[in-house]
Amino acid sequence: MSGDPLLPLPYVVTDRAPETDDTVTLRLKPVRLTIPRLRPGQFTMLYVRGVGEIPISISGNLSVVDGSLTHTVREVGAVSRALCAAPVGTVIGVRGPFGTGWDLPSACDTDVLVVAGGLGLAPLRPVVLAALAQRWRYRRLILVVGARTPDDLLYRRELDEWARREDMAVVLTVDRPTQGWRGQVGFVTEPLSWLALDPSATTAFLCGPEPMMRFCASALLRRGILAGQIRLSLERNMQCGLGQCGHCQLGPLLVCWDGPVVNYAAVGALLTIKEL
Amino acid sequence: MEILDRDGLNHLVDSLLATGHRVIGPTVRDSAIVLDELSGGAQLPDGWGVEVAPGSYRLRRREDMAVFAHSAGPQSWKQFVHPARRKLWQTDRDGEYVPAEEDRTPLAFLGVRGCDLAALGILGQVLGDGPRPLVIAANCTEPGGLCFCSSMGTGPAAGPGYDLVLTELLDPHRFLVEVGTPRGARALLPVPRRSARGPEVASARSQVASATGRMGRVMPEVDLRTLLRDSSAAQRWNDVAQRCLTCGNCTMVCPTCFCTSTEDVTDLTGQHAERWQHWVSCFEIDFSHLHGGSVRTSAASRYRQWLTHKLSSWYDQFGSSGCVGCGRCIGWCPVGIDITEEAAALAAERSGSDARA
Ligand SMILES: Cc1cc2nc3c(=O)[nH]c(=O)nc-3n(C[C@H](O)[C@H](O)[C@H](O)COP(=O)(O)OP(=O)(O)OC[C@H]3O[C@@H](n4cnc5c(N)ncnc54)[C@H](O)[C@@H]3O)c2cc1C
Ligand code: SF4
Ligand code: SF4
Numbered sequence: 001m002s003g004d005p006l007l008p009l010p011y012v013v014t015d016r017a018p019e020t021d022d023t024v025t026l027r028l029k030p031v032r033l034t035i036p037r038l039r040p041g042q043f044t045m046l047y048v049r050g051v052g053e054i055p056i057s058i059s060g061n062l063s064v065v066d067g068s069l070t071h072t073v074r075e076v077g078a079v080s081r082a083l084c085a086a087p088v089g090t091v092i093g094v095r096g097p098f099g100t101g102w103d104l105p106s107a108c109d110t111d112v113l114v115v116a117g118g119l120g121l122a123p124l125r126p127v128v129l130a131a132l133a134q135r136w137r138y139r140r141l142i143l144v145v146g147a148r149t150p151d152d153l154l155y156r157r158e159l160d161e162w163a164r165r166e167d168m169a170v171v172l173t174v175d176r177p178t179q180g181w182r183g184q185v186g187f188v189t190e191p192l193s194w195l196a197l198d199p200s201a202t203t204a205f206l207c208g209p210e211p212m213m214r215f216c217a218s219a220l221l222r223r224g225i226l227a228g229q230i231r232l233s234l235e236r237n238m239q240c241g242l243g244q245c246g247h248c249q250l251g252p253l254l255v256c257w258d259g260p261v262v263n264y265a266a267v268g269a270l271l272t273i274k275e276l
Numbered sequence: 277m278e279i280l281d282r283d284g285l286n287h288l289v290d291s292l293l294a295t296g297h298r299v300i301g302p303t304v305r306d307s308a309i310v311l312d313e314l315s316g317g318a319q320l321p322d323g324w325g326v327e328v329a330p331g332s333y334r335l336r337r338r339e340d341m342a343v344f345a346h347s348a349g350p351q352s353w354k355q356f357v358h359p360a361r362r363k364l365w366q367t368d369r370d371g372e373y374v375p376a377e378e379d380r381t382p383l384a385f386l387g388v389r390g391c392d393l394a395a396l397g398i399l400g401q402v403l404g405d406g407p408r409p410l411v412i413a414a415n416c417t418e419p420g421g422l423c424f425c426s427s428m429g430t431g432p433a434a435g436p437g438y439d440l441v442l443t444e445l446l447d448p449h450r451f452l453v454e455v456g457t458p459r460g461a462r463a464l465l466p467v468p469r470r471s472a473r474g475p476e477v478a479s480a481r482s483q484v485a486s487a488t489g490r491m492g493r494v495m496p497e498v499d500l501r502t503l504l505r506d507s508s509a510a511q512r513w514n515d516v517a518q519r520c521l522t523c524g525n526c527t528m529v530c531p532t533c534f535c536t537s538t539e540d541v542t543d544l545t546g547q548h549a550e551r552w553q554h555w556v557s558c559f560e561i562d563f564s565h566l567h568g569g570s571v572r573t574s575a576a577s578r579y580r581q582w583l584t585h586k587l588s589s590w591y592d593q594f595g596s597s598g599c600v601g602c603g604r605c606i607g608w609c610p611v612g613i614d615i616t617e618e619a620a621a622l623a624a625e626r627s628g629s630d631a632r633a
Binding site for chain 1: 290364365367370371372373375402404505508509534536537538539540542544546549551558563564565566567568571572573574576577581584585588589592593
C-alpha cells in the first residue's frame with residue numbers, strides 16, 4: 001500500500017447499532033491494513049462509495065487494540081445518511097487519524113469535568129472510558145450531558161451504568177423532558193453554575209454546538225476556572241484532513257491540524273468574532 | 277556570468293525539449309500573454325507588452341523586441357504544479373482504491389519572475405514539494421502598473437529557488453544568464469554562449485535595481501500581519517462588501533491561492549467511482565458549509581477572510597505572507613478592487629482609531 005495520505009484504506013462495517021432516531025454507532029474492521037492507532041479526540045475521514053467523504057470523530061474505547069474503529073454518526077446530509085444506513089458488510093474507505101487529541105493524561109491529579117451537548121458526547125466518550133480505565137490517575141470525574149429530549153441521549157444504557165457508579169458523578173439534562181424523566185431540565189450550561197467544583201484543579205473537556213461551548217466556557221470562567229484549563233473540540237468544513245484544502249480555517253488556525261481539540265485560551269477571542 | 281543572444285534562448289528551449297522536458301513559457305493567445313507548452317523559442321512573445329489597470333488588461337506592441345517585458349498575465353504557474361482539476365483515485369472493486377496515474381514528464385518553466393518564483397515556493401510549503409520543475413527565472417526590468425513585488429520582498433530580482441536566471445538586455449538584444457544550481461548549469465551546457473563583459477553585468481544590475489522604483493503599486497509601510505490580525509472589526513469590510521461581487525476571480529488568478537474541494541462521482545452502473553479534486557474559492561458560500569449553515573455568509577466576512585489570510589494568518593499557518601505582489605487580483609477583479617488600496621484604507625482606519633484611543 002502506498003503512503004498516499006489521500007488514499008483510503010478499506011474497512012468493513014461489522015456492527016451497526018442505532019442510538020437515537022437519527023444517530024447510529026458503527027463498528028468497522030480493517031479489510032487488510034489498519035490506519036495508525038487513534039487518540040481520543042482525533043477523527044478519521046470516512047468515505048462511502050460514490051457518495052462522499054466526511055470527518056467523523058472516534059467514539060469507541062481506545063484501550064481495545066483489535067484494529068477496529070467505532071464511530072457514532074448523526075444523519076444530517078448525503079454522506080452521513082449513507083453512513084447511518086450502511087448495513088453490516090458495507091465497505092467504507094477510511095483515512096486518518098487526523099487532528100489533535102484531548103490529551104487526557106495531562107489532566108492527571110485534577111478533577112476531570114466532561115461537558116457534552118447532543119452529539120458532542122461521541123468524541124468525549126473515549127475520554128470518559130479512558131478516565132475510568134485508569135481511574136486512580138484522576139481526582140473526581142464529572143460528566144454533564146445535555147440533549148434536546150431524553151430520546152436524543154446517546155449511549156443510554158452506558159449513561160445509566162455510569163450514573164450508578166460511586167467513582168463518578170453524572171448529570172443529565174434535557175431541554176424538553178418527556179414523562180418519567182428524572183434528570184435535570186434546562187440547558188447544559190445550568191448545572192455548571194451549581195455543581196461543586198474545585199477551580200484550582202479542574203480540567204474541563206467541552207464538545208457540542210459552538211454556542212453551547214462558548215456559554216459553557218463563560219460559565220466555567222465565572223466559576224474561577226482559567227481559560228487554559230478548558231479544552232474544546234471545534235467543527236469546520238474539512239475536505240482533506242491534511243491542512244491543504246483551506247476549508248477549516250478559523251483565523252490563524254487550520255482546525256484539522258491545530259484542532260479539532262483546542263485550548264480555550266487560544267481560541268476564546270476568535271470564537272467571539274462573527275463569521276470568522 | 278554569461279551571455280545568450282536571442283538565438284541562444286531558442287537553443288535553450290530546443291535542448292530542454294530534446295532532453296524530454298515539457299517547456300512552459302509565455303506566449304500570445306486570445307489577446308493575452310498566457311503560459312503554455314512551447315514547441316520552440318519562436319513562440320515567445322517578442323515585442324509584446326501589456327497595459328494593465330484595475331479591472332483591465334490589454335496587449336500592446338512594444339517599440340523593441342523584448343521577450344520578458346510584460347507583467348503578470350491571467351494565469352500563473354500554479355496551474356502546472358497544482359492543476360485546476362485532477363483525479364485523485366478511482367475504485368472499480370469494493371475496497372480497492374487505485375491512485376490516478378501522474379504525468380511524470382519533467383517540467384521546465386521559462387520566464388518565471390521573482391513574484392511568481394516566490395509563489396511557487398509558497399505553494400510548495402503549503403502542498404508539500406512534488407517533483408521540482410526546472411526553473412529559468414527572469415529578473416524583472418519592466419514592472420507593470422499593478423505590480424508591488426518590492427513591497428512584498430519578492431522582486432524585482434528573482435530570489436532563491438531558480439536553476440537559471442536571465443536578465444534581458446536590449447541594443448543589442450541579449451540575456452545575461454546566471455546559474456543557480458548544478459541542474460541549471462547542466463541545462464545550459466549545450467547552449468552557445470559567451471562570457472559576460474563587466475559593463476553588461478553592471479547594466480543588467482542597474483536595470484533591475486531601477487525597476488524597484490517603477491512599481492505601479494505599493495503596500496502601506498506598516499506591519500501588514502498585525503494590521504490585518506487586529507482589523508477584524510474594521511468598518512472598511514462593509515465598504516468593500518458594497519463593491520465586491522464575491523465572484524472569486526481574485527482567488528483563481530492568485531498564484532498562491534490553493535484551496536480545493538473534493539468531488540465523488542460514479543458511472544451509471546455505480547461500479548466505477550472516482551474522486552476528484554478541484555480549485556475552489558473562499559468567496560463561495562459553500563466554502564465554509566456546515567450542516568447548520570455556512571460560517572461566512574456575508575460578503576464582508578468572505579472578503580475579510582481572503583485578505584486576512586493572504587496578509588496575516590498565512591504567516592501563522594505557513595510561515596510567510598500569502599501575497600507576493602504580482603497584482604493579478606487587481607487586474608482581474610471585475611470591479612477593480614485593489615488589494616493595496618484596501619490595505620492602505622485599513623491602515624488609515626487603524627491609525628485613526630489608535631489616534632482617538
Ligand atoms: C473534526 C470533526 C469531527 C466530527 N465528528 C462527528 C461525529 O463523530 N459524528 C457525526 O455525526 N458528525 C461529526 N462531524 C460532523 C460531520 O462531519 C458532518 O455532519 C458531515 O460532514 C455532514 O456531511 P453530509 O454529507 O452528511 O451533510 P451535508 O450537509 O450535505 O454536507 C455536504 C458536504 O459538506 C462537506 N463537509 C465537510 N465537513 C463538514 C462538516 N464538518 N459539516 C458539514 N459538512 C461538511 C462534506 O463534503 C459533505 O459531504 C464532525 C465534524 C468534524 C469537523
Ligand atoms: S493576493 Fe493579489 S497581488 Fe498578492 S499574490 Fe495573490 S494575486 Fe498577486
Ligand atoms: S475582490 Fe473582486 S475579484 Fe475578488 S471576489 Fe470580489 S469582485 Fe471578485
